[in-house]
Amino acid sequence: MFRRVLVANRGEIxxxxxxxxxxxxxxxxxxxxxxxxxxxxxxxxxxxxxxxxAPARESYLDIERILAAARESGADAIHPxxxxxxxxxxxxxxxxxxxxxFIGPSPAAIRAMGxxxxxxxxxxxxxxPVVPGSSEPVADxxxxxxxxxxxxxxxxxxxxxxxxxxxxxxxxHAGDLAAAHATAxxxxxxxFGRAEIxxxxxxxxxxxxxxxxxxxxxxxxxxxxxxxxSIQRRHQKLVEESPAPNLPPAVKQGLTEAAVAGARAIxxxxxxxxxxxxxxxxxxxxxxxxxxxxxxxxxxxxxxLDLVAAQLDVAAGAPLPxxxxxxxxxxAAIEARVYAEDPARHFLPSPxxxxxxxxxxxxxxxxxxxxVEGSVVSVHYDPLLFxxxxxxxxxxxxxxxxxxxxxxxxxxxxxxxxxxxxxxxxHPDFRRGALHTQMIEQGAFNG
Amino acid sequence: xxxEIKAHITGVVFQVTTKPGDTVAAGxxxxxxxxMKMEIPVEAPRAGAVKEIRVREGQTVQExxxxxxxx
Numbered sequence: 001m002f003r004r005v006l007v008a009n010r011g012e013i014x015x016x017x018x019x020x021x022x023x024x025x026x027x028x029x030x031x032x033x034x035x036x037x038x039x040x041x042x043x044x045x046x047x048x049x050x051x052x053x054a055p056a057r058e059s060y061l062d063i064e065r066i067l068a069a070a071r072e073s074g075a076d077a078i079h080p081x082x083x084x085x086x087x088x089x090x091x092x093x094x095x096x097x098x099x100x101x102f103i104g105p106s107p108a109a110i111r112a113m114g115x116x117x118x119x120x121x122x123x124x125x126x127x128x129p130v131v132p133g134s135s136e137p138v139a140d141x142x143x144x145x146x147x148x149x150x151x152x153x154x155x156x157x158x159x160x161x162x163x164x165x166x167x168x169x170x171x172x173h174a175g176d177l178a179a180a181h182a183t184a185x186x187x188x189x190x191x192f193g194r195a196e197i198x199x200x201x202x203x204x205x206x207x208x209x210x211x212x213x214x215x216x217x218x219x220x221x222x223x224x225x226x227x228x229x230s231i232q233r234r235h236q237k238l239v240e241e242s243p244a245p246n247l248p249p250a251v252k253q254g255l256t257e258a259a260v261a262g263a264r265a266i267x268x269x270x271x272x273x274x275x276x277x278x279x280x281x282x283x284x285x286x287x288x289x290x291x292x293x294x295x296x297x298x299x300x301x302x303x304x305l306d307l308v309a310a311q312l313d314v315a316a317g318a319p320l321p322x323x324x325x326x327x328x329x330x331x332a333a334i335e336a337r338v339y340a341e342d343p344a345r346h347f348l349p350s351p352x353x354x355x356x357x358x359x360x361x362x363x364x365x366x367x368x369x370x371x372v373e374g375s376v377v378s379v380h381y382d383p384l385l386f387x388x389x390x391x392x393x394x395x396x397x398x399x400x401x402x403x404x405x406x407x408x409x410x411x412x413x414x415x416x417x418x419x420x421x422x423x424x425x426x427h428p429d430f431r432r433g434a435l436h437t438q439m440i441e442q443g444a445f446n447g
Numbered sequence: 448x449x450x451e452i453k454a455h456i457t458g459v460v461f462q463v464t465t466k467p468g469d470t471v472a473a474g475x476x477x478x479x480x481x482x483m484k485m486e487i488p489v490e491a492p493r494a495g496a497v498k499e500i501r502v503r504e505g506q507t508v509q510e511x512x513x514x515x516x517x518x
Binding site for chain 2: 166
C-alpha cells in the first residue's frame with residue numbers, strides 16, 4: 001500500500017482527488033506551475049512542489065519534473081487526473097520505472113486505447129459494434145476518399161493518436177474531403193505530434209452515451225451504468241447526466257454488456273469509460289478513455305459510490321469494493337460545466353481574474369471548483385472553472401435543482417458558459433430529454 | 448494608410464501563417480493564437496497586403512494588442 005499520493009494535475013480535479021485521498025487517510029502532494037502558485041489546489045495539499053513555468057509542456061506535461069517532484073516530496077503513488085499526462089502510456093511506464101504506483105490502468109491498456117484505430121480493431125474483435133470507418137490510418141486524401149465512399153457521407157476525420165474530440169474535421173460530401181483531410185492532418189500533428197488520420201461515418205442526430213467501467217487486478221470488470229453527454233460544443237461536453245433519458249432498456253443493456261466485454265478483452269484495470277454514439281439503428285463504439293472522466297460525479301451521485309477512493313483501493317492491489325449487483329442507479333444526476341468562454345462569441349476563451357464568485361449549495365447540489373474569488377484564469381490551461389452537479393429522486397427534480405443552482409451562481413471578471421447553461425436547463429427539448437450531439441452547433445439554444 | 452490588426456482575445460501566438468508582402472482576403476487568418484487549448488485565428492478585417500508582423504510564435508499577446516499591419 002502507498003501512503004502519499006502526488007496529483008499530477010491542477011484545478012478542480014486535483015482538489016477532487018485530494019478529497020478521495022483524505023477519505024483513505026493518504027497524504028497529498030500538489031504540483032504547480034509558476035502561475036498556479038496561489039491556486040486553491042496548492043493550498044489544500046499536505047505538500048506542494050513547484051514544477052516550472054506556465055506553459056504545460058514545461059510543467060504539467062513534463063514527465064521528468066513530475067517524477068522529480070515525487071522523489072522530492074516522498075510520494076509513492078501518482079494520480080494523473082484527466083488531460084495532461086493521464087493517457088500517456090510512457091508516463092505510466094515511467095512511474096513504474098521510478099518505483100511509483102500509477103493510479104490508473106496498465107501502460108499497455110493506455111497505449112492500445114490511445115491508438116484510436118487499434119482501439120476500434122480490438123473492440124470490434126471483442127464483438128463491440130464500432131462506427132463504420134477505416135480500421136487503419138489512411139495514407140493520404142485519396143485513401144480517405146476511398147473509405148468515405150465506402151461508408152457514405154458525411155464523414156469525420158480524426159487523429160489516430162488523438163481522442164477527446166480534439167482536432168477533428170468533417171466532410172459533408174466528396175468535394176469537402178481534401179480540405180478536411182488537410183485540416184485534420186495539420187491539427188493531428190500540432191495536437192498529438194502524429195499526423196495519421198482515420199475516417200469514420202459522421203452519424204448525424206446521434207446521441208453520445210458512455211459507460212463507466214471499473215476493473216481490478218483479479219480480472220473482475222463491472223460497469224457503473226451510463227452517462228448521457230450529448231450537449232457539446234466543438235465536440236467537447238458541456239452537460240452530462242445519468243441515467244440517459246429515454247434510453248430504451250434493451251439499448252442500455254446492450255451498451256453495458258458491450259462495455260464490460262470490451263474492457264475485459266483488454267484486461268482493463270481501474271476506472272475507464274467507453275464512449276458510444278447511439279441512434280435509431282443501434283450503438284457504435286467511438287473511443288475508450290483510460291482515465292477518470294470530468295463527468296464522473298454524475299455516476300457517483302446516482303450510485304452513491306466514490307470512484308476516486310475505489311481507484312486508490314484498486315491501485316493498491318485490493319479487489320473492487322463492490323460487486324456488479326451492488327452498483328445500483330438511483331434517482332438522477334446532471335452536471336453542468338462552467339467554462340471561462342463566451343457563448344455569445346462562438347465560445348471564445350475568456351481569460352482574466354475572477355473578481356467575484358458566488359457558488360450555490362443546498363440539498364442535491366454538489367460543486368467541484370478549481371477556482372476561488374481572485375483566481376487568475378490563465379491562457380495556458382483548459383478553461384473549466386467549476387462543475388455543478390445536481391441530483392434528485394428523478395430527472396425532473398434534478399433538473400429543478402440544477403436550474404436553481406445555475407441561477408444562484410455568479411461569476412464576474414471573465415465571461416462564462418453560465419447564460420447558455422441556464423438556457424439549456426430551461427429548454428423544452430432538454431427538459432423532455434430529446435438530445436443529440438449537434439444541438440448547440442445547430443443553434444437549438446439560441447434566442 | 449496601414450491598418451492595425453488587433454488580437455481579439457488574450458493568448459499565445461501559436462503560428463504566424465503570413466509574412467510581409469503576402470496578399471490576404473478579408474477573413475483570412477494572419478496569425479493563429481492559442482488560448483486555453485484552442486486555436487483561434489486572427490483574421491484580416493479586409494483584403495490587402497501584409498505590411499508587418501509584430502509578433503513571433505510563443506509570444507503572449509493581450510486582447511487589443513496589434514499583431515500585424517495591413518497595407
